[in-house]
Amino acid sequence: MGIAAYSKKSASAMAGPRREALGAGQLLRWVLLQAAWAAGGGQLHYSVPEEAEPGTLVGRLAQDVGLEVAELVSRRLRAVAKGGRDCFEVNAQSGALLVKSRLDREELCGPSPRCALDLEVLVDKPLRLFPVEVEIRDINDNAPAFAVNEDNLIIAESRLPGSRFPLEGASDADIGTNSLLSYTLSPNEHFSLDLQKNNEQRKSLALVLTKPLDREETPEHRLLLTATDGGKPELTGTAQLVISVLDVNDNAPVFNQPVYEVRLLENAANGTLVIKLNATDLDEGINQHVSYSFNNRASTKIKDSFSLDANTGEVRVKGNMDFETQNLYEIQIEATDKGQPPLSGHCKVLVEVLDVNDHAPELAVTSLSLPVPEDAPPGTVVALLSVSDRDSGDNGKVSCSIGPGLPFRLVSTFKNYHSLVVAEALDRERVAEYEVVVRARDQGAPPLWASRRLVVPLSDVNDNAPAFPQAVYTVFVRENNPAGAPVLSVSAWDPDLGANGRVSYWAVERRVGERPLSSYISVHSESGQVSALQPLDYEELQVLQFEVSARDAGLPALCGNVSVQLFVLDANDNAPVVSPPGSGRGALGPELVPLSAGAGHVVGKVRAVDADSGYNAWLRYELQEPRAAGPFRVGVYSGEISTARALEEADGPSRSLVIVVRDHGEPALSATATVSLSLSERAQAVAWESGPPRAGSAGPAGAMNVSLMIAICSVSGLFVLVIVLYVGLRCPGAPEVTCGPGKGPGASASEAGSWSYSQRQSRLVCVGEGTVRSDLMVFSPVCPSSAENGEAGKGQGLTPNASGQVSFIGLISGVVPFKRCEFVNVF
Structure with missing residues (x-):
């Protein structure tokens, strides 16, 4: 084929x-x-x-x-x-x-x-x-078949020519031309076949009496009925007709119409009346009484679905009607009188079953692609669903929908097929899993619906870089810390999963002066702990700024950075040093002192510096043995040696003064200097002092002091002016007092008008106008809390700047009446 x-x-x-x-x-x-x-x-x-x-x-x-x-x-x-x-x-x-x-x-x-x-x-x-x-x-592989091989008919001899007797035609399982049947009857002189079509294009086969019967001549007729289909080759089927001729009742019951059409809802309950039939018989007496019955060739399906009252002719529903199983029933019914022999009338009842909405839609998932990557573009197919409804018409029309607020939508692809696709951008960190309920609803009255629950998980992609909780970490470390000691821990958070969220840390390499950053600190790759690899020295490094980077293990990897400011706090680890350089007990002198010097006469000055800063570099000068000093004294903060009273010959020709220089650290460190003084009557013996001044003129010492003061004030004024201009250009709009890294010279004014410098950390310089006898000390601000400062507040004036940090200004002797105060950042 x-x-x-x-x-x-x-x-x-x-x-x-x-x-x-x-x-x-x-x-x-x-x-x-x-x-x-x-x-x-x-x-x-x-x-x-x-x-x-x-x-x-x-x-x-x-x-x-x-x-x-x-x-x-x-x-x-x-x-x-x-x-x-x-x-x-x-x-x-x-x-x-x-x-x-x-x-x-x-x-x-x-x-x-x-x-x-x-x-x-x-x-x-x-x-x-x-x-x-x-x-x-279809192929012609089925021959026509009759319901029974032998059909028995009883016909009274009184029946007139033209009488019709319905026959059950053959059936052919094929379709089309292969099922078009034609009938032939074996040759005889009394009967012929008549094939007619009704309104439903259905054929009705009847045996027609063409010649009156004579029971006495032929009591029984046997005819062969042959059905032939229209296939090629033709196939045939046969049935034997056995006709018995009786001579009694000559009027058969007659229905008012040969075919009845009835419509019935498929949900009709048992006992529902389908139709009430009525057949009449022209005979009288017992031959007129009619009883109703299904044709003896009625199928079991019809007998199980309907019941027929033999006396009233009422046809009622017996079983369950189901449109989806069978929507049309053809019932052959006979009306038989009680004459002898009984006569029968025939009719056909066509029952059309109407559909009702008794089947809910059915949802099935044909294909499912899970999990969905969180970076899936809109239009990505997540699932393919098929929907069906066994009902017909509007009852079988189904619409599908999903709940609101979901990043998905349904797209109709083919008939009865829908695709669940991504409608907008997804984010696993916001929602890791969606529950999608697909609802199918038909258009019946009332409508029926079905739902299908789909769990749609999202898979992670590396779309989040590690993030630190703060932009800058600030930490204070006291100098001379142990090597390898941790100073702080940084931590970054990555909301991704697995390797995409596993964070490692490292320091961004840079040079700090002449050395690489890696020689100062190390960062643990897993914990983010920052450790100092060597003891830090405040005098070498005050502020260490660097960046720590956090990188995840995704592909490609994403990074995040954070700045770390490590401030080194000063410790009192440097003892004062007397200038000219000397360690331990240094000797200065001998100095020549005129016997004519009066009380308060400056005979010399001890100069010392301390490499520390702030309170640790604030120096104090004392006589080791005050009683052995005789008529001399030393300035507590200036280090100037002066006479406490007028000199006398009884004071001896010379004296040795042991001066102790101490800082204010905890514990305090000190150095000593020995000054030898010789008393002389010659005025020229002391370079900076002459005899009693003459009226109207200044002595050599006074002239030198005046010149020195003028030079120092000029240089200082120029220095302050340059600093103010520099800060104004670099930091416009900055607060008046700031705390920043850097080294700068700290200066202290002596009673004699000379200046001494120490290499101290200086962030605040204050220039004032006052008496020459006042001593002004300038110290670097202490940024940590008071607990870090020790005794930073003892006997000091505290001046907070804009950042809340404190600078120390010590007044050594007297009170300086400030008329002008300028704040300068020194870098």
Whole structure:
């Protein structure tokens, strides 16, 4: 038997990306398939005759959907039958659709005029679905068959020519021409056949009496009824008609119409009245009494579904009516009188079952692609769903929807198929999993609905960089810390999962002076702990600024940085040093002192510096043995040696003073200096002092002091002016007092008008105008809290700046009446 296959629409447009280079033949084929597919409405159609042998080619499925042979394995071309009828299979090598098992159109589709099986053809990468319909063509493989091999009829001899006796025609399981039946009757002189069509195009077969019967001549007639179909070759079926002739009751009951049509809802309850029949008999007496019954050839299905009252002719519902199982019943009913012999009248009742909305929609997930990457673009297919409803008309029309507030939407792809696709951007860190409820609702009254719950998890991608909780970490470390001691821990958080959220740390390498950053600190890659690799020296490094980077383990990796400011706090680890350089007990002198010097005469000055800063560099000068000093004293903060009273010859020719220089650290460190003084009567012996000044003129010492003061004030004024201009250009709008890193010279004014410098950390310089006898000390601000400062507040004036930090200004002797105070950042 031949096979006819045709395609209404080529699937090549949906088979995924095409190869870049197409030959001329392939291009022409692709264009033809596109045109055929567009003209056909989106579905592949094939046809195959029933009883085709297994392995028979149905169609070249791969070619029709646009797949190359080399793609068959990777894209997994497969066909899925609906309704569990697995009659076809796809050849994995050639992509051809083949017959898998025996095809019997009558078994598959019954009396339906059209027999077609629906298939779903699926391919992967990307996922595509092609609806395929395979029509099973009928062949003339069923001969006509009568319900009974022998049909007994009783006809009274009084029946007139032209009387009709209905016969049950033969049935043919085939369709079309193969089921068109014609009837013939064996030759006889009394009977003929009459075949008529009613309004439903149904044929009614009747035996017609053409000549009056004579029971005495022929009590019984045996005729052969033959039914022939219209197939090629023709097939026939026969039935024996046995006609018994009786001579009694000559009027049969008659119905008021031969065919009755009734409509009945499928949910009609048991006992519901279908129709009440009425037949009349022209006879009188007992021959007029009629009883009703189903024709003896009525099927069991009819007898199980309906009941008939023999006396009243009422037909009622007996079983459950189901439109989806059978929507039309044809009932043959007889009305028989009680005469001898009894006569019968016949009618046909056609019961049409009407559909009601008694079936809810059915949802099925055909394909599911989970989990969904959180960076999936809109339009990505998550699931493919099929929906069906066994009802008909509006009762079988179904609409689908999902709940609001979800980043998904339903797209109708083919008839009864919907795709769940991504509608907007996803974020796993915000919502890791969605619960999607798909609802299907029909258009019946009342409507019925069904739902399907889908859990859609999201898979993580590396779309979040590690983040630190603060932009800058500030830490204070006291100098001389132990090597390898931790100074702080940094921690970054990455909301991604797995390797995408696993964070490692390292310091961004840079140079600190002449040395690399890695020689100062190290960062633990897992914990983020920052450790100092060596003891820090405040006199070498006051502020260490660097960046710590956090990187996740994703592909590609993402990074985040944070700045760390490490302030080194000063410790009292440097003892004062007397200038000129000396350690321990240094000797200064001998100094010549005139005997004529009065009280308060400056005879010398001890100069000392301390490499520390702030309170640790504030120096105090004391006599080790005050009683041995005699008429001399030393300035507590200036270090100037002066006479406490006028000198006398009894004070001796010379004296040695041991001066102790102490800082204010905890514990305090000190140095000593020995000054030798010689008393002399010669005025020229002391370079900075002469004899008593003359009236109207200043002595040499006074002139030198005045010149020195003028020079110092000029240099200091110029220095302050340069600093003010520099700060004004670099820091416009900055607060008046700031605390920043750097080294600067600290200065203290002596009673004699000279200046001494120490290398101290200086952030605040205050210039004032006051008496020459006042001593002014300037110290660097202490940034940490008072607990870090020790005795920073003892006897000091505290001046907080804009950052809440404190500078120390010590007044050594007297009170400086400030008229002008300028705050300068020294770098």
